[in-house]
Amino acid sequence: xxxxxxxxxxxxxxxxxxxxxxxxxxxxxxxxxxxxxxxxxxxxxxxxxxxxxxxxxxxxxxxxxxxxxxxxxxxxxxxxxxxxxxxxxxxxxxxxxxxxxxxxxxxxxxxxxxxxxxxxxxxxxxxxxxxxxxxxxxxxxxxxxxxxxxxxxxxxxxxxxxxxxxxx
Numbered sequence: 001x002x003x004x005x006x007x008x009x010x011x012x013x014x015x016x017x018x019x020x021x022x023x024x025x026x027x028x029x030x031x032x033x034x035x036x037x038x039x040x041x042x043x044x045x046x047x048x049x050x051x052x053x054x055x056x057x058x059x060x061x062x063x064x065x066x067x068x069x070x071x072x073x074x075x076x077x078x079x080x081x082x083x084x085x086x087x088x089x090x091x092x093x094x095x096x097x098x099x100x101x102x103x104x105x106x107x108x109x110x111x112x113x114x115x116x117x118x119x120x121x122x123x124x125x126x127x128x129x130x131x132x133x134x135x136x137x138x139x140x141x142x143x144x145x146x147x148x149x150x151x152x153x154x155x156x157x158x159x160x161x162x163x164x165x166x167x168x
Contacts (some may be wrong), residue, residue, distance in 0.1 A: 024047070046106065116139075
């Protein structure tokens with residue numbers, strides 16, 4: 001892809017300038033998941049637990065910090081595009097598209113923690129589940145060398161709110 005065409009998706013949907021997926025080392029014990037840990041790709045895979053005994057609670061950063069980290073990741077990706085493959089058609093460097101309703105997935109890989117873990121909401125963050133059969137805040141148990149995945153669709157719902165919806 002030497003140059004981008006006129007109908008580039010990233011002009012209309014900023015998330016498409018980010019990588020398809022990234023792997024992140026999350027905390028092994030109770031801690032806050034920072035904004036930069038939760039953004040940066042269409043699919044963010046976070047390893048938590050690492051065999052820690054006892055229940056852990058992983059709290060999301062505030063919605064404002066998550067949105068700021070998303071904005072920074074997008075700005076970095078746009079800047080890289082302007083100098084990498086060619087000028088093509090790019091959004092103005094002075095601003096980014098509206099982030100409202102932008103969504104991506106975050107998957108937690110529970111690395112063998114031996115007790116139930118919890119995902120707690122930071123200020124401005126709502127945690128929900130797609131259906132009544134799932135608990136939105138429970139990160140499934142894993143066994144040694146057999147991590148269990150819990151997936152959320154994360155959506156920016158306003159300039160100060162973010163929703164994590166459990167889908168797996």
